[in-house]
Amino acid sequence: xxxxxxxxxxxxxxxxxxxxxxxxxxxxxxxxxxxxxxxxxxxxxxxxxxxxxxxxxxxxxxxxxxxxxxxxxxxxxxxxxxxxxxxxxxxxxxxxxxxxxxxxxxxxxxxxxxxxxxxxxxxxxxxxxxxxxxxxxxxxxxxxxxxxxxxxxxxxxxxxxxxxxxxxxxxxxxxxxxxxxxxxxxxxxxxxxxxxxxxxxxxxxxxxxxxxxxxxxxxxxxxxxxxxxxxxxxxxxxxxxxxxxxxxxxxxxxxxxxxxxxxxxxxxxxxxxxxxxxxxxxxxxxxxxxxxxxxxxxxxxxxxxxxxxxxxxxxxxxx
Amino acid sequence: xxxxxxxxxxxxxxxxxxxxxxxxxxxxxxxxxxxxxxxxxxxxxxxxxxxxxxxxxxxxxxxxxxxxxxxxxxxxxxxxxxxxxxxxxxxxxxxxxxxxxxxxxxxxxxxxxxxxxxxxxxxxxxxxxxxxxxxxxxxxxxxxxxxxxxxxxxxxxxxxxxxxxxxxxxxxxxxxxxxxxxxxxxxxxxxxxxxxxxxxxxxxxxxxxxxxxxxxxxxxxxxxxxxxxxxxxxxxxxxxxxxxxxxxxxxxxxxxxxxxxxxxxxxxxxxxxxxxxxxxxxxxxxxxxxxxxxxxxxxxxxxxxxxxxxxxx
Numbered sequence: 001x002x003x004x005x006x007x008x009x010x011x012x013x014x015x016x017x018x019x020x021x022x023x024x025x026x027x028x029x030x031x032x033x034x035x036x037x038x039x040x041x042x043x044x045x046x047x048x049x050x051x052x053x054x055x056x057x058x059x060x061x062x063x064x065x066x067x068x069x070x071x072x073x074x075x076x077x078x079x080x081x082x083x084x085x086x087x088x089x090x091x092x093x094x095x096x097x098x099x100x101x102x103x104x105x106x107x108x109x110x111x112x113x114x115x116x117x118x119x120x121x122x123x124x125x126x127x128x129x130x131x132x133x134x135x136x137x138x139x140x141x142x143x144x145x146x147x148x149x150x151x152x153x154x155x156x157x158x159x160x161x162x163x164x165x166x167x168x169x170x171x172x173x174x175x176x177x178x179x180x181x182x183x184x185x186x187x188x189x190x191x192x193x194x195x196x197x198x199x200x201x202x203x204x205x206x207x208x209x210x211x212x213x214x215x216x217x218x219x220x221x222x223x224x225x226x227x228x229x230x231x232x233x234x235x236x237x238x239x240x241x242x243x244x245x246x247x248x249x250x251x252x253x254x255x256x257x258x259x260x261x262x263x264x265x266x267x268x269x270x271x272x273x274x275x276x277x278x279x280x281x282x283x284x285x286x287x288x289x290x291x292x293x294x295x296x297x298x299x300x301x302x303x304x305x306x307x308x309x310x311x312x313x314x315x316x317x318x319x
Numbered sequence: 320x321x322x323x324x325x326x327x328x329x330x331x332x333x334x335x336x337x338x339x340x341x342x343x344x345x346x347x348x349x350x351x352x353x354x355x356x357x358x359x360x361x362x363x364x365x366x367x368x369x370x371x372x373x374x375x376x377x378x379x380x381x382x383x384x385x386x387x388x389x390x391x392x393x394x395x396x397x398x399x400x401x402x403x404x405x406x407x408x409x410x411x412x413x414x415x416x417x418x419x420x421x422x423x424x425x426x427x428x429x430x431x432x433x434x435x436x437x438x439x440x441x442x443x444x445x446x447x448x449x450x451x452x453x454x455x456x457x458x459x460x461x462x463x464x465x466x467x468x469x470x471x472x473x474x475x476x477x478x479x480x481x482x483x484x485x486x487x488x489x490x491x492x493x494x495x496x497x498x499x500x501x502x503x504x505x506x507x508x509x510x511x512x513x514x515x516x517x518x519x520x521x522x523x524x525x526x527x528x529x530x531x532x533x534x535x536x537x538x539x540x541x542x543x544x545x546x547x548x549x550x551x552x553x554x555x556x557x558x559x560x561x562x563x564x565x566x567x568x569x570x571x572x573x574x575x576x577x578x579x580x581x582x583x584x585x586x587x588x589x590x591x592x593x594x595x596x597x598x599x600x601x602x603x604x605x606x607x608x609x610x611x612x613x614x615x616x617x618x619x620x621x622x623x624x625x626x627x628x629x630x631x632x
Contacts, residue, residue, distance in 0.1 A: 043410040123335040152607030156349035185342035217327040246442030268444045275448045302440045314512045
């Protein structure tokens with residue numbers, strides 16, 4: 001902060017700005033006027049302020065992740081660490097177990113997003129393009145999942161997973177395969193809804209041509225219709241990756257590891273654990289490092305694919 | 320041939336439907352069933368108690384509190400988010416210089432859009448943990464730290480944020496602080512949505528208005544805003560769902576997940592507490608069903624209110 005005292009300068013009525021033509025100061029009807037200039041400046045100012053409000057906390061978190069604990073306490077606000085302490089990341093990665101959680105999340109997502117996309121587009125395709133009794137019923141069944149709150153299903157879902165685990169351990173609580181199936185099932189509603197409207201818009205003529213040429217229905221789907229639906233698949237794919245990466249309620253419910261069991265938790269749980277435990281261990285820099293690790297991958301993916309992500313997510317809502 | 324089609328349809332539907340039935344529909348159906356029993360969750364004994372759980376809901380002090388907190392979010396989250404998003408979209412698209420080609424978007428609007436969208440891709444948990452640090456009730460927190468430095472806040476008496484149950488405008492302060500986070504994280508997304516909708520309005524509509532002598536403010540309020548009605552009403556519904564789902568913030572940020580002193584309880588936090596801490600699964604299920612009915616009624620009402628003729632360009 002500069003400590004230069006600045007001279008407020010003489011202020012008096014004689015220095016008031018010369019009166020402007022009265023019409024020019026008014027907002028409203030167009031033209032190049034001081035009013036418009038002022039408004040343009042105001043726009044920039046406000047947009048800049050909001051941009052800073054969005055970016056500043058993010059930068060603050062990343063920079064705090066590179067400080068020492070003492071520095072976090074002594075100079076919490078500074079944005080430039082005295083020395084860059086990359087070991088904070090190492091500590092969060094190994095001791096905070098975020099490394100394991102990170103890999104767990106990637107592993108689960110690799111399975112669940114693939115499964116969601118495959119099953120979702122298969123169901124949506126059949127529901128959108130074939131008429132059969134019960135078609136509407138199944139479609140509305142998928143649709144209803146969009147409005148029901150997940151908390152309602154929490155208790156029986158937990159119980160159901162527990163019981164399944166007794167019969168067939170890989171599908172029990174705290175198992176990756178179970179989480180993959182649960183993620184896929186819970187993502188189906190929106191995926192089917194979205195892809196349904198997409199498959200409807202595909203032209204009939206090509207499908208008929210394919211069938212006349214002797215393609216089976218299955219072949220028609222995989223080698224003709226699915227490639228044509230690529231823009232839709234990209235949108236919904238991004239939506240599912242983000243949604244499942246950010247999912248925290250289902251894992252908190254279903255992925256509790258009892259004593260002695262391997263920790264199969266996902267990264268969101270790791271973060272919650274870090275933030276709840278901070279009261280005991282006060283590893284501030286480690287916590288910031290953890291948040292940074294959970295945050296940067298999605299932000300980087302977003303910046304690289306920003307156009308697709310923006311249109312993908314907004315298309316999802318305006319259908 | 321017909322036979323083949325039937326086999327194909329069945330083959331494609333079997334797996335997704337089975338998965339969905341087992342992990343989504345069946346738990347919902349069971350919840351509805353359990354809500355009529357006094358099941359504790361850990362034993363296998365359960366008795367049918369009819370609608371008793373539902374009657375109990377109405378006299379439950381905690382539920383009543385949580386209900387009003389939900390209503391608070393239901394009104395304020397969409398209201399503030401949409402207002403701010405519209406304002407930002409307005410500045411972005413109308414704030415530029417005017418020239419012969421009409422009013423242009425502000426310089427650098429593409430960059431602003433990228434930045435404003437950031438919070439949308441972050442998970443609620445990341446946002447919550449991050450804001451927990453921003454909201455710290457000592458000099459180490461971002462906001463308290465800054466305010467102490469410039470002397471606006473007394474270090475002996477910092478802002479308590481999510482630990483503050485004192486009412487502000489009749490609502491516990493902690494809820495306002497949570498609302499701020501929701502608006503912070505949502506505004507950018509809806510701004511991008513509104514921006515896209517604004518740009519899809521044909522240019523000649525604006526040209527005609529400008530020829531007729533309308534300025535940027537008139538154009539915005541008389542033409543842009545009415546044409547955005549559809550988008551705004553969709554946004555309102557989605558934000559309504561988000562408002563019902565503030566649980567992540569409550570879970571991570573408030574003391575004892577709904578505190579202090581139950582000042583930030585919402586439906587979901589009461590439900591989880593009742594089910595997993597108090598072990599009253601039957602009663603918790605009744606809460607869930609009530610919440611579901613409430614949600615569906617709300618969505619239906621909103622659709623009905625906001626539905627009107629679609630304008631095709």
